[in-house]
Amino acid sequence: MTKRMKKYRILLTATSIVVIISAIVFTGCKKDDNLPDDPADTFDRSALLTNYADSVIIPNFTLLDSKVDTLSIRTAAFNSSPDITGLYALRSAFLDAYKAYQSVCAFEFGPSETETFRTNCNTFPTDTAQIQVNISNGTYNLFLASNLDAKGFPAIDYLLYGRNTSDAAIVSYFSSANRKTYLSDLVLHLATHTQNVLTAWTSGYRATFIASNGNSIGSSLGYVVNQLNYDLEMIKNARIGIPLGKLSLNVPLPEKCEGYYANQSVWLASATLNNIENFYLGRSANGTNGPGLDNYLDHLGAQYQSGSLNSAIQQRFLDAKTKLQAIPDPLSTQVISNPAVVDSAYVAVKRLLILLKTDMPSNLGIVITYQDTDGD
Amino acid sequence: MATSLSSNLITKQVSIAPLAVFRIAFGMLLFASTLRFILKGWVDQMYVAPKVVFPYYGFEWVSPLPAGGMYAVFFIMLASTILIAAGFLYRYASIIFFLLFTYVELIDKTNYLNHYYFVSIVSFLLIFLPAHRYFSVDAKLRPSLVRTHVPAYMVWTIKLQLLLVYFFAGIAKINSEWLLEAMPLKLWLPAFNHFPIIGPLLEQEWVAYVFVWFGCVYDLFIGLLLINRRTIKVGYLLVVIFHGLTAMFFNIGMFPYIMIALTVIFFTDSFHERIINTLRNFLPGKSPQQHGLREHTVKPVLNRLLIGLLSLHFIIQVVMPFRYLLYPGDLFWTEQGYRWSWRVMLMEKAGTAFFYVRDAKTGRETEIMNSMYLTPMQEKMIATQPDMMVDYAHFLREEYTKLGFLNPSVRTECYVTLNGRGSTLIVDPATDLSAQTNNPFTNKHWILPYAQK
Numbered sequence: 001m002t003k004r005m006k007k008y009r010i011l012l013t014a015t016s017i018v019v020i021i022s023a024i025v026f027t028g029c030k031k032d033d034n035l036p037d038d039p040a041d042t043f044d045r046s047a048l049l050t051n052y053a054d055s056v057i058i059p060n061f062t063l064l065d066s067k068v069d070t071l072s073i074r075t076a077a078f079n080s081s082p083d084i085t086g087l088y089a090l091r092s093a094f095l096d097a098y099k100a101y102q103s104v105c106a107f108e109f110g111p112s113e114t115e116t117f118r119t120n121c122n123t124f125p126t127d128t129a130q131i132q133v134n135i136s137n138g139t140y141n142l143f144l145a146s147n148l149d150a151k152g153f154p155a156i157d158y159l160l161y162g163r164n165t166s167d168a169a170i171v172s173y174f175s176s177a178n179r180k181t182y183l184s185d186l187v188l189h190l191a192t193h194t195q196n197v198l199t200a201w202t203s204g205y206r207a208t209f210i211a212s213n214g215n216s217i218g219s220s221l222g223y224v225v226n227q228l229n230y231d232l233e234m235i236k237n238a239r240i241g242i243p244l245g246k247l248s249l250n251v252p253l254p255e256k257c258e259g260y261y262a263n264q265s266v267w268l269a270s271a272t273l274n275n276i277e278n279f280y281l282g283r284s285a286n287g288t289n290g291p292g293l294d295n296y297l298d299h300l301g302a303q304y305q306s307g308s309l310n311s312a313i314q315q316r317f318l319d320a321k322t323k324l325q326a327i328p329d330p331l332s333t334q335v336i337s338n339p340a341v342v343d344s345a346y347v348a349v350k351r352l353l354i355l356l357k358t359d360m361p362s363n364l365g366i367v368i369t370y371q372d373t374d375g376d
Numbered sequence: 377m378a379t380s381l382s383s384n385l386i387t388k389q390v391s392i393a394p395l396a397v398f399r400i401a402f403g404m405l406l407f408a409s410t411l412r413f414i415l416k417g418w419v420d421q422m423y424v425a426p427k428v429v430f431p432y433y434g435f436e437w438v439s440p441l442p443a444g445g446m447y448a449v450f451f452i453m454l455a456s457t458i459l460i461a462a463g464f465l466y467r468y469a470s471i472i473f474f475l476l477f478t479y480v481e482l483i484d485k486t487n488y489l490n491h492y493y494f495v496s497i498v499s500f501l502l503i504f505l506p507a508h509r510y511f512s513v514d515a516k517l518r519p520s521l522v523r524t525h526v527p528a529y530m531v532w533t534i535k536l537q538l539l540l541v542y543f544f545a546g547i548a549k550i551n552s553e554w555l556l557e558a559m560p561l562k563l564w565l566p567a568f569n570h571f572p573i574i575g576p577l578l579e580q581e582w583v584a585y586v587f588v589w590f591g592c593v594y595d596l597f598i599g600l601l602l603i604n605r606r607t608i609k610v611g612y613l614l615v616v617i618f619h620g621l622t623a624m625f626f627n628i629g630m631f632p633y634i635m636i637a638l639t640v641i642f643f644t645d646s647f648h649e650r651i652i653n654t655l656r657n658f659l660p661g662k663s664p665q666q667h668g669l670r671e672h673t674v675k676p677v678l679n680r681l682l683i684g685l686l687s688l689h690f691i692i693q694v695v696m697p698f699r700y701l702l703y704p705g706d707l708f709w710t711e712q713g714y715r716w717s718w719r720v721m722l723m724e725k726a727g728t729a730f731f732y733v734r735d736a737k738t739g740r741e742t743e744i745m746n747s748m749y750l751t752p753m754q755e756k757m758i759a760t761q762p763d764m765m766v767d768y769a770h771f772l773r774e775e776y777t778k779l780g781f782l783n784p785s786v787r788t789e790c791y792v793t794l795n796g797r798g799s800t801l802i803v804d805p806a807t808d809l810s811a812q813t814n815n816p817f818t819n820k821h822w823i824l825p826y827a828q829k
């Protein structure tokens with residue numbers, strides 16, 4: 001009896017010794033580490049999130065809000081007496097606002113998600129037949145899902161530019177009161193959606209966003225990384241791939257371009273990509289660089305091949321931007337006349353996506369909000 | 377010596393109380409777990425919403441029911457957990473629970489979790505154990521059922537199953553990535569630096585090493601502490617600490633609590649008697665049942681059959697985790713022989729997969745928007761598991777044949793990162809996956825070699 005007792009006590013002691021020794025051994029030999037030695041030097045995710053909220057997200061929404069304001073004012077001016085000068089002023093306000101939109105469409109979480117901001121503002125290609133029906137009926141409910149592809153920037157794009165239509169003809173179409181109302185309703189909707197999101201951010205969600213600084217499902221960083229990738233996939237698929245025919249046996253579908261009527265597809269896609277890069281870097285629209293995912297990855301010592309993951313990602317950002325800007329607008333003709341150049345941009349964006357979607361989350365150790373489930 | 381050991385473990389009559397307590401704990405936990413599953417909307421998300429499912433090789437005939445049917449399955453499961461806990465219509469309830477639970481698990485390997493596999497196994501074992509013959513509604517209604525003692529092997533069946541889970545989880549941790557590089561905890565722990573007090577420590581590399589070594593030693597040796605009366609208390613304390621930690625760090629739902637509750641079975645018979653007496657006090661009409669010694673004896677033929685069945689079960693249990701040795705290549709990379717082996721929280725693996733379907737008539741290719749067919753969870757899983765890529769390719773071949781493609785072939789360009797190593801292609805992007813098989817007796821030669829550091 002006592003013999004057996006002894007045996008187990010020895011076993012227990014041995015187990016504890018193994019645990020303690022292994023702890024000591026590995027404390028002693030941590031020469032090659034790339035993690036900080038000083039506990040005070042931990043990465044501050046709250047600071048990262050604060051920078052995102054205060055220097056990137058809220059300023060970008062504020063900018064969009066002011067651009068949409070200008071768009072409203074010019075819409076009203078144009079509607080009161082449609083002429084060519086008014087149309088040009090309106091178009092330039094439209095492009096400004098559309099570009100500003102590209103710097104917020106990656107933030108589809110929290111208030112934007114509640115507002116389903118992305119689909120409400122930018123469902124393309126727009127349904128021109130539906131738009132015509134709405135205009136001629138004069139009655140429509142823009143809140144209905146069936147009108148999602150008859151509203152937002154793409155619908156305004158169609159109304160202001162048309163296809164193979166002279167500017168004079170566009171102006172003349174606006175002699176129709178229904179068309180004027182439809183345009184101002186579309187702009188009003190944009191303004192409402194934008195204000196709703198901005199107000200939600202400034203009146204409470206900012207604090208929620210910063211406070212949710214963990215790494216589990218539903219944490220802010222999880223949303224950020226997830227939506228960053230979603231937006232990048234939108235560039236790869238909706239903005240380039242689909243027009244290029246990647247999803248249709250290489251048969252180009254030029255009419256599926258974003259900004260198809262204004263012929264500004266590449267310009268808009270570049271704006272989106274710039275915003276994704278800014279967001280990755282934690283850089284504000286005016287160029288001030290604060291804490292971002294780049295710093296976080298460097299802090300963690302994330303590696304890719306023989307260098308740091310961060311420098312690999314930055315290299316691919318640069319490559320993707322260069323290749324994208326090498327496509328002259330309009331994209332809708334380039335996908336037919338110059339598919340190789342478009343394809344190289346497509347490949348560059350895909351290569352960037354691989355690192356941002358695979359290597360980055362894996363190194364950050366955060367649970368991306370794929371779906372709420374248990375792990376193993 | 378040998379006979380006394382075999383008598384102690386097999387034939388000797390021991391108290392039935394541990395089985396009864398186990399039955400109650402298992403029933404109650406699975407009730408909570410099933411209810412949680414329903415309330416979280418996972419029935420819909422995992423079994424109703426998917427347009428494609430990924431059944432296991434050989435179980436392709438298993439398919440989900442329509443929404444109403446799936447919910448019915450879950451509510452019947454829920455009811456059967458109550459019946460199991462109460463020991464009411466126990467045999468039927470345990471059979472129904474096992475069949476329904478296993479059916480649900482077989483529908484889609486996207487949802488494979490070791491702990492679901494564990495529940496399937498335990499509920500299977502419970503079918504054959506007389507856990508309802510004491511402190512149960514069945515025993516109350518039919519006093520002739522009552523037994524106070526059962527052959528030792530009936531309790532040991534459960535204990536052995538638990539021991540194997542720990543032991544193999546420990547064996548799986550004996551690999552250089554885990555022990556020498558502290559992967560994947562070195563990647564996971566720093567993300568918890570917001571934890572109060574210990575947060576900053578979690579960014580320290582040595583802490584990751586302490587965790588991995590503790591985890592490995594714990595899994596390998598906890599069994600020894602649990603089966604001995606003198607060390608059970610220390611052992612159980614470690615069980616609570618270990619699973620408490622895993623519950624804190626990992627998103628693993630009910631599993632830690634299930635293990636904490638079920639390992640109680642290693643405590644003494646008298647401890648279980650005390651639990652039952654305490655529970656009795658809460659029940660109405662607390663007339664303590666007075667039975668003399670009532671031993672459970674099974675007809676020799678049945679007994680032999682039962683022992684044979686259980687032996688077969690445990691032989692399979694012991695062999696399964698080693699089957700990976702029959703495949704070439706790195707286990708974590710290829711995942712050939714990965715499942716059903718208690719490999720838990722062992723690697724950080726993520727991938728991005730682009731699928732392409734080629735039409736033989738035009739020789740042209742089209743890229744697939746995976747989100748058109750897959751749930752986010754499925755999309756995540758196919759990007760790291762080669763056998764799921766084959767399933768998906770088969771699905772796409774059928775789908776695109778219907779769409780008018782001539783003899784479609786399917787390939788993938790899939791980048792995977794394992795334990796923080798830079799992502800690389802996992803399968804040969806030229807391979808037509810729709811022409812491959814998941815037959816476990818064939819090696820997936822088209823998986824590219826794992827680039828060692």
